[in-house]
Amino acid sequence: MEQILANGLYLGAQYALIALGLTLIFALMNVLNFAHGQMYVLGGFVTYTVYGQLGLPYVVALGASAVTLAVVGAVIEKFLFRTVLRRSVREESTMLLAAGVAFFLDAVILLLFGEKQRGVPKIVNGVLNLDFRLIMPYDRILVGVLAILSIAAFILFMQYSKTGRAMRALAQDRVAAQLQGVNVERYSMIGFALGAMLAGLVGGLLVTITGVNLGMGGPTSIKAFMMVMIGGAGVISGAIAGGFILGMMESIGLTVLSQYGDITYLVIFASLMVFLAIRPQGLMGKPWG
Amino acid sequence: MNRRNALKSMAIAVSAGAILAAGSLGAAWAANPVLKIGFVGVTSGPAAAWGTSNVRSMQTRAAWLNETGGVKIGDTTYDIQIVTFDDQKDPKRAIAGMEKMAQEGIHYVVGPNVDDGAAAVRPVAEQNGIMYFPYAFPKALYTAPASNAVLGMIASYQSGPAIYKYLKEHKGVKKIAFVAANESDPLSQRDGGVAAAKALGLDVVSDNVTYQVDTTDFTPVLTPIIKLRPDLLVLSGVAPANAPQLIRSARELGYQGLISTETAQDAKVLQEGAGELANGFISVGGASTPEIASDTMKEFVRRYVKMFGEYNDESNTKVYALEYILDTLKANPAAINDVSEFKKTMDTFSAPNPYMKGDSKLKYVGMTSFGQKRQIFVPMVVNEFKNGEFKTLFIAEVD
Numbered sequence: 001m002e003q004i005l006a007n008g009l010y011l012g013a014q015y016a017l018i019a020l021g022l023t024l025i026f027a028l029m030n031v032l033n034f035a036h037g038q039m040y041v042l043g044g045f046v047t048y049t050v051y052g053q054l055g056l057p058y059v060v061a062l063g064a065s066a067v068t069l070a071v072v073g074a075v076i077e078k079f080l081f082r083t084v085l086r087r088s089v090r091e092e093s094t095m096l097l098a099a100g101v102a103f104f105l106d107a108v109i110l111l112l113f114g115e116k117q118r119g120v121p122k123i124v125n126g127v128l129n130l131d132f133r134l135i136m137p138y139d140r141i142l143v144g145v146l147a148i149l150s151i152a153a154f155i156l157f158m159q160y161s162k163t164g165r166a167m168r169a170l171a172q173d174r175v176a177a178q179l180q181g182v183n184v185e186r187y188s189m190i191g192f193a194l195g196a197m198l199a200g201l202v203g204g205l206l207v208t209i210t211g212v213n214l215g216m217g218g219p220t221s222i223k224a225f226m227m228v229m230i231g232g233a234g235v236i237s238g239a240i241a242g243g244f245i246l247g248m249m250e251s252i253g254l255t256v257l258s259q260y261g262d263i264t265y266l267v268i269f270a271s272l273m274v275f276l277a278i279r280p281q282g283l284m285g286k287p288w289g
Numbered sequence: 290m291n292r293r294n295a296l297k298s299m300a301i302a303v304s305a306g307a308i309l310a311a312g313s314l315g316a317a318w319a320a321n322p323v324l325k326i327g328f329v330g331v332t333s334g335p336a337a338a339w340g341t342s343n344v345r346s347m348q349t350r351a352a353w354l355n356e357t358g359g360v361k362i363g364d365t366t367y368d369i370q371i372v373t374f375d376d377q378k379d380p381k382r383a384i385a386g387m388e389k390m391a392q393e394g395i396h397y398v399v400g401p402n403v404d405d406g407a408a409a410v411r412p413v414a415e416q417n418g419i420m421y422f423p424y425a426f427p428k429a430l431y432t433a434p435a436s437n438a439v440l441g442m443i444a445s446y447q448s449g450p451a452i453y454k455y456l457k458e459h460k461g462v463k464k465i466a467f468v469a470a471n472e473s474d475p476l477s478q479r480d481g482g483v484a485a486a487k488a489l490g491l492d493v494v495s496d497n498v499t500y501q502v503d504t505t506d507f508t509p510v511l512t513p514i515i516k517l518r519p520d521l522l523v524l525s526g527v528a529p530a531n532a533p534q535l536i537r538s539a540r541e542l543g544y545q546g547l548i549s550t551e552t553a554q555d556a557k558v559l560q561e562g563a564g565e566l567a568n569g570f571i572s573v574g575g576a577s578t579p580e581i582a583s584d585t586m587k588e589f590v591r592r593y594v595k596m597f598g599e600y601n602d603e604s605n606t607k608v609y610a611l612e613y614i615l616d617t618l619k620a621n622p623a624a625i626n627d628v629s630e631f632k633k634t635m636d637t638f639s640a641p642n643p644y645m646k647g648d649s650k651l652k653y654v655g656m657t658s659f660g661q662k663r664q665i666f667v668p669m670v671v672n673e674f675k676n677g678e679f680k681t682l683f684i685a686e687v688d
Contacts, residue, residue, distance in 0.1 A: 007509045052561065106333070114599065115337040116555065117530035119562035127541050132516075137541045140508075210505035211562045213530045214337055219503030254509035262471040262499035 002134040008251035009244070010140055013147035014206060016243025018220065019227035020154060020236065021198030027171035027234035028191035030091070031081060034098040037220030038105035039196050043069050043203025044212030045113045052120035058208070065204030066197045073196025076101060077189045102217065109214055119211035143205050150201060151240060158236060167191050171234060226268075229276065232285025241283055321359045324367035324625070325393060326351070326614060329386035329410065329421075330400030331378040338529050338555070339402045339424070340375070342603040347371045347399060347611045349593045360615050363622030369615070376401055380409035391417035396628055397618075399441065399610045401425065404474050411435065420628045422610040422665070426477065431655060431663035436632060440655065440664040441610045443687055445526065445551035446481040447658065448573050448669055451685045452549055453482075453489050455671070456521055456571075460547060466495035466519035468511065468535070470502045475526030478551060482525055494519050504531070507538040515542045524550040529603065532570075533562025540566040547571065555602040560677040567674050571682060574605050574672040578681045581670065586644040602679065606667060608644060609651075613665045616640045616651060635662050642668075657688050 022036045033039075043065040051061035084097050124138040158164035166187050169177040178184050203212065227246050231238025246268070253264030276282075328347055330340035351369040359366040372393060374386035383406035390398050391413065398414070398421040401407045407425035414421050414437045422441040423430065430438040456462040465486045469475035476499070483496045494517045500510045514522065524535050527550045536548055536559070549571035559567040582590075589608060594600050617631060617638050618624055624631035635653045642649035645668060655664035669687060672679035 003512060004509075007512075011506060011509075110333070110337070115332075115341040116599075116601065117338070117533065117558045117562060119533060119558075121564065127543075129543065132543065135542050206505070210534055211530075214333075215530065216503070216505065251509050255512060258498050258510075258513045261497055262501065265501055 002130070004251050004255050005248075006134055006136050007255075008248035010136070010144045010247070011250055012244030012247030013144045013151070014202060014243075015223065015227055015247045016240045017147045017150055017198060017202045017205075018224050019231070019239035019243045020151065021195035021202075022221075022224045023228050023231070023234055023236060023239035024167075024198070025192055025195040026228065027236070028167060029077075029081065029085065029094075029188055031085075031094045032098060032225075033195065034095070034221055035076075035102040035105055035217075036195075036199050036224055037217035037222075038102050038109070039069055039072065039199035040203040040206075040220050041109060041212055041214065041217045042072065042105060043200030044207035044216075045109060045118065045203075046200065047204035047207045048113070048118045048120055048212060052118070052207075058123050062201065062204045065200040069200025069203075070193040070197035072200075074189050074193040076196070077192035081192065082185065082188070102221070106214065106217060109217075113214070115214060117211050117213040118207070120208055123208050139208060143209055146205055147202065150198075150205075154198070155236070163187070163190060167194075226272065229282055230272065232282030235282070235284045238282055238284035321355075321366050321368040323370045324360070324362070324618075325370050325372050325395045326611060327390040327393075327395040327398035327419075328371060328373045328400050329376055329383055329390065329398055330374075330402040330406075330424075332373070332375040333377055336378050336402065336528060338601065338603065340400065342601040343399060343402065343424070343607045343610075344371070344373050345593060345597050345601070346604040346607045349589065349596055350608065350611050352596065353589070353592055354615075360619070362615075362618045362625060365622075369611075376406055378403055378406065380405045383407075383410050384413055386410070387413040387417075387419065387421070390419060396420065396626060397614045397631075398422070399614075404477065407438065411438065414438070418628050420614075420631055422614070424607075425474070426481075428659060431659040431661070433661055436661070436663070437628065438663060439613075439635075439653070440659075442553075442606050442665075443551075443573060443667055443669045444658065444664075445478040446485065447687050448551045448671070448685075449478075449482045449523075450485040450489065451669060452551065452571060452573075452671055453486055453491060453521070455683055456547060456549070457489060457491065460520075462520040462547065463492055464494050464517075464519045465491045465521045465523060466498075466514050466517060467493070467523045467525050468495075468498045468500065468514060469525035470504075470528070470531065471499040472502050472526075475499075477526075479523075479525035482523055482551070486523075491521075502528075505534065507531075507535050508542065511535065511538050511542055511544075515539060515544045519546055521547045521549060524548065526550075526552055528552075529555050529558050532572075533559050533567060536567050536570055537563040553603045553606045554674075556674065556678050557599070557602075559674055565676070568676065570674040572672055572674070572679075574602065574670045574679055574681075578670065578672060578679050580681045581645050581647075581668070581684070583642075583644055583646050589644070605670075609665055609667055612643070613651060613653075654688055 025033045046065040046068045047061040050056050050064045051058050084093050122139050126138045128136045166182045227242030231242030249268050328344050332340040348371050351371050354360050355368045359368045376383035376386050383401045387410040402424045404425045404427050407423035422439045424441050426444040467479045469479040495514050554572040590600050621630050621634040640651045642651050652666045653662035654666045655662050669685040671682045673682045
C-alpha cells in the first residue's frame with residue numbers, strides 16, 4: 001500500500017506540473033495547446049544537451065530548459081496565435097494552428113536531436129528501501145519534491161505578484177480586465193510563455209528519470225488534457241487536482257489490475273466518460289465556462 | 290561599364306554557370322542507369338528508431354556503392370537509389386507506400402517494420418510483383434501460399450528459445466517472467482516466448498503484465514513482477530526507447546536476476562538511459578561486435594557515422610537486406626524486373642558475407658520455420674551489454 005501511495009504521489013506531482021501550463025494557456029486565451037507535449041519534449045532535450053552533453057550543472061540545464069521554452073512560447077504566441085486570434089473568430093482556427101505547431105516542433109526535434117531515446121546521468125544515486133514495503137530511488141524523491149515546490153511557487157506567483165493578478169483577471173473576464181487597464185496582448189504573451197516554460201521545466205526534470213524521445217509529445221498532451229478535463233478546464237487548482245487524481249488512479253490500477261492485463265487506462269477512460277457525462281465541467285470548472 | 294550593365298552581365302554569368310552546373314550534374318546522374326530499391330517503414334513517431342536505422346543503413350550502403358562506380362548486374366552497371374516512404378506505423382499508410390512503390394516500377398522493397406503493416410501490404414506486393422523484406426514475424430507472411438515476403442531478421446520465436454536454453458544451462462535460470470507493451474508485435478513475441486519457455490521446462494511465474502506503449506514510468510508496472518523474484522525477466526519485443534527505463538526501474542526496485550529481450554538494441558541508448566544498471570542485459574544483435582565484425586562492417590559503420598553523425602547499433606541487423614537484394618540480382622540479372630526469377634534464385638543462392646569475419650555466407654533460410662526459403666540468413670548474435678558496449682555472448686544459426 002505504501003508503494004502504491006508513493007508511486008501515485010510521485011506521478012501526480014509531475015502530472016500536475018504538466019497540466020498547469022496547459023490549463024494556464026487555456027484560461028488566458030481559450031486555446032487548446034496541442035503542442036504542449038512537444039514543448040515538454042523540447043525542454044527534455046535542452047536539459048539533455050546542456051547537462052548530458054555539455055556537462056554543465058543540472059541546475060543550469062534546468063534553467064536553460066525553462067528559459068528556452070519561455071522564449072519559444074512567447075514567439076509562438078506573438079507571431080502565430082495572436083495573429084490568428086485577431087483575424088479569426090472561429091475556435092477551430094487556433095486548434096488547427098496548435099496542431100500545426102505540434103507537427104512543426106516534432107520535425108524540428110527530429111532534425112536537431114535525432115530519433116533515438118536520450119538519457120542523462122542520474123542527479124542523485126541510491127534508493128530508499130524500507131524492507132521492500134516502500135522502494136523509491138532518491139532521484140525520484142528529489143524530482144517529486146522539486147515538482148511540488150514548482151507548483152507552490154507557481155501558485156504564489158499567480159496569487160501575489162502583479163503579473164499573476166493581471167493574468168487571473170484576464171482569465172476571469174477578458175473584457176473587464178481590459179477595461180481596468182490590463183494590457184491583454186502583453187499578459188497573453190507572458191501567460192503563454194509561462195505555460196510553455198512549465199512544460200519545459202517538467203521536461204527538464206523528468207529527463208533525469210524517464211529520458212526523452214521524439215515520440216513522447218503526443219501521449220503527454222493527451223494525458224495533460226485528461227487531467228485538465230478531470231479538474232476543470234482553465235482552473236489552476238483543478239489542474240493540480242486532476243494531475244494527482246490521474247497519478248493515483250494510474251498507480252492503483254497498475255498494481256491492483258495488473259493480473260487482468262493492461263486494462264488500467266481502459267478503466268480510467270471509462271470512468272472519465274461516466275464522470276464527464278455527470279459533470280462535464282470537471283471537478284472545479286464552472287458550468288458556464 | 291555602368292552599374293546596370295555590370296548587374297546584367299553578372300546575372301547572365303550566374304545563369305550560365307547554373308545551367309552548366311545543372312548540365313554537369315545531369316551528366317553525372319546519367320553516367321549509370323538507376324536501380325530503385327524501396328523502403329516502406331516507420332521513420333517518425335515513437336518507433337522512428339526502427340525505420341530510421343533501416344533507411345540510413347540502406348542510404349549509407351547505396352552511397353558507398355555509387356561512390357565506387359555502382360553495382361554491376363548482368364552487363365549493366367547501376368547506381369542505386371533508395372526510395373523511402375514513412376508509413377508512421379499505420380497499416381493504411383503502409384499500403385499507400387507499397388502502392389507508391391508499384392507506381393514507380395519498384396520490385397524490391399525493404400520493410401515494413403511491424404506485424405500489421407507487413408500483413409497489410411501483402412496483397413499490393415503480390416498483385417504488383419514486388420518482393421518485400423519485412424521486419425515482422427507472422428509466419429503466414431512467409432509460409433506458402435505466400436511467397437513474396439522475405440523475413441529480414443531473426444524472429445523472436447527463433448532467438449527466444451536459444452537464449453532461454455543458454456541461460457537455463459549456463460546461468461541456472463529456473464523461473465521466468467514476461468512483460469510486454471500492449472501492441473500486436475510485443476504481445477505475439479511474448480506469447481511465443483512463453484510457449485518456448487514452457488517447452489524448455491521453465492517455471493513461467495508471470496506472463497500477463499503489459500504496459501501502454503507510451504509509458505514513461507515503469508515502476509508501477511514492474512512492482513508486481515519483481516515481487517515474484519524471477520531468475521529471468523524477458524522484455525518481449527521491447528522498443529529501444531523503453532528498454533533502458535524498464536531495466537532501470539527493475540534494478541531500482543531491487544531486482545537482481547537476469548534481463549533479456551529478443552529485439553535489437555542500441556548501446557548508447559542503454560548507456561545513457563540506464564548506465565551501469567544495464568550491465569548484463571542480453572539482447573539480439575548483428576555483426577558489429579569487435580569479435581566478429583569484418584573490415585567491411587567497420588567501414589560501413591565509419592561511413593554511417595560520417596553521413597548521419599552517430600551510429601545506431603540496430604543497423605547491425607538491418608545492414609543485410611539491401612545486400613541480399615543486390616547480390617541475388619547479380620546472381621540472376623533476369624530478376625531485375627521479374628520477381629519469379631528472384632524466387633527461383635533464392636533456393637540455390639549463396640555469396641560471401643562481407644560483414645562478418647570468417648567464411649560466413651549470405652543465403653536464404655527458413656525451411657524449418659516456414660517450409661520454404663523466405664528468410665535471409667543473418668547470424669543470430671546474442672549480446673551482453675557491458676560498460677557501454679555489447680559483448681558477444683554466443684552465436685547461433687537459423688536453418
